[in-house]
Amino acid sequence: MPRTYLAQPPLALRPALDLALWWKRPLDLALGAIALLVALPLILCLALAVVLESPGPAFFGQERIGYRGRSFRMWKLRTMHVDCDEVPHRRTVADWFAGRAGAGDCYKTLADTRITRVGLLLRLTNLDELPQLLNVVLGDMSLVGPRPAIPYELDHYQPVYFQRLSVPPGVTGLWQVTARDRLSAAEMMQLDLRYVREASPWLDLKVLAMTAPALLASAVRGI
Helix, strand or coil, rough: CCCCCCCCHHHCCCCCHHHHHHHHHHHHHHHHHHHHHHHHHHHHHHHHHHHHHHCCEEEEEEEEECCCCCCEEEECCCEEECCCCCCCHHHHHHHHHHCCCCCCCCCCCCCCCCEHHHHHHHHHCCHHHCCCHHHHCCCCEEEEEECEHHHHHHHHHHHHHHHHHHHHCCEEEECCCCCCCCHHCCCCCCCHHHHHHHHHHHCCCHHHHHHHHHHHHHHHHHH
């Protein structure tokens, strides 16, 4: 049963955006369905590589917080060994939001012994995110928007950060096409809040056009 997370109701939602974003679902459905069909052979090949290297399922589903605080299951290609403890990531998240030195990027940690060899390649190239195109088609996510939070990340939010929930979460967004591996939590949140203020079909198309070059540059830096 999906849960709803609204820890800060006065600042969490901007209802006027519901009408302003009328274009978002048709754009996501059209482009997302095409992208999923094109990517499906690659997703299946990568899924085979995942299960051949380490025992367990090819796909990993995780509870995330989406539009207006509703939870959903976000899908990725599995990049870690099964039954990994989430405590290290909780600590990384706490350090990241607190701005403690060495916290790094809490979304794509690479220096982690729990990551498989195939998983490391998937994370470097962001190909583990391809199954989220299914989330877009199903309406859980948008192609462009703030990344969907893990529930325990909300424990570290400042009240204004809950405005991220006013738009559907995205597969990519402003911070992914700027400097995703060099941003602090506060900088990432400011980019997400900027997207909430400036969301438009033209901005979405611009971010989509910038995503592939940005991911390629990130992968090259990580090699």
